[in-house]
Amino acid sequence: MNSVGAPATGTRRLTTSAMIASIAEEGQxxxxxxxxxALARLADQRPDIVGLSADLAKYTDMxxxxxxxxxxxFQMGMAEQAMLGAAAGLAESGLTPFASTYSVFATRRAYDFLCLDIAEPGLNVNVVGALPGLTTGYGPSHQATEDLAILRAMPGLTIVDPADSVDIQQAVPALAAHPGPTYLRLLRGAVPTVLDEYDYTFRLGRAAELRGGRDVLFISTGLMTVRALSAARELERDHIDAAVLHVPTIxxxxxxxxxxxxxxxxxVVTLENHSVIGGLAESVASSLAFARVTAHLVPxxxxxxxLAAGALPTLHDRYGLSVAAIKDLVRREL
Structure with missing residues (x-):
């Protein structure tokens, strides 16, 4: 058990579990x-679809x-480099592999194999990274807080950060149909189902306006789009009108x-489950700078x-990813 935000010595010590928890809100x-x-259904239709795991099939829904x-x-064991090398070979033979592991291992440990075996020849290998950003309490060894920054500069790589189960289900066939390499930030287990309420369709490379608003624009990606939508609904009680632009493709x-x-x-508020260095916020800021557009931009x-280890709700509050923290920030900035 890890202690997060424990009081001073001599008072009751509060402990929180560092287990991997659901990101769904209560009642969602x-x-x-x-x-x-989605992958199993796609494979029913396409005999070229194959799956690989680095000893984490249960924990990546593979x-x-x-x-x-x-x-x-194909169970490759705890050998992420070998898994991506094998996936490249399968793609060279005409198959369409989906290779799954934790994001930290796919990006930090196996970067060179992803870059030179897969991206450089432009192979259709789909790398699926679980536990992106702050989706586990197990600390820096498992928190992939910089995976987008690591991968954005890789030539030819498509990067998708889905918001919910609808996004994931629609993204899987789109990634398989895409001719080059892809990286999917995976939400696993009991995943929120939200976007079906917004007449949403996943389109590779395209952002989607989920709701309009005159006072605030949330530009969000990944699980933070679900948080943005919740914050926007709750801000209505304060007569604050918030729009949400979902960016599923980084x-x-x-x-x-x-x-x-x-x-x-x-x-304009950007929201991402990633470091403020090298992710969505900097992508938005550079886009505005190159277009010579000025905006009141807050990341x-x-x-x-x-980051610290601990229970996810505690960590999300501490680092400002909770709905309550988002609402407080908007009230301060307006």
Missing amino acids: RTTKAPFGH HVFREAHPERF KPFDREAVVREAAKDRL VGLPDEF
Whole structure:
């Protein structure tokens, strides 16, 4: 058990679990293992789809595919570099691999294999990284807070950060149909189901306006889009009208949509489950700078530091990713 924010010596010590917890809010609709089921359905239609795991099938929802198509599943053990090298070979032979592990291992440990074996020859290998950003309390060894910054500069790599189960289910076939390499930030387990309420369709490389608003524009990606929508609904009670622009594809980045919406006269808040260095906030800021557009831009993201271990709700409050923290920031900035 890890202690987060414990009081001074002599008072009761509060402890919190560092277990991997659900990111769903209380009472929120969820869908179990949307990635695994989407991949299994796609494989029913496409015999070229294969799955690989670095000994983490259960924890990346790849076990659903393994059970449906055992003859097309490859257990590579705790050898992420070898897994990506093998995925490259499978792609060279005409297959379409989805290779799953934790984001920290796919990006920090196996970067060179992803870059030179997969991206440089432009192979259709789909790397699936679980526990992106702050989605575990196990500390810096498992918190992939800088994966977007690491990968954005890799030539030819498509990067997708889905918000919920709807995004994941629609992204899987889109990534398989895309000719080059991709990286998917995976939300696993009981994943929130939200975007079906907003007439949403995933389109690779395109941002989507989920709601309009005159006072604030949330530009969000990943699980923070769900938080942005919740914050926008709750801010209505304070007569604050907030728009939400969801950016599911980090690369290629939909600069046109971002610049168009950010150019309107309102507070612009970026929200990402990633370091404020090298992710969505800097993508938005550079897009505005190159377009010579001025905006009141405030980033919500993780600090440029190694994060604490602890329970997810505690950590999200501490680092400003909670709905309550988002609302407080908007009230201060307006």
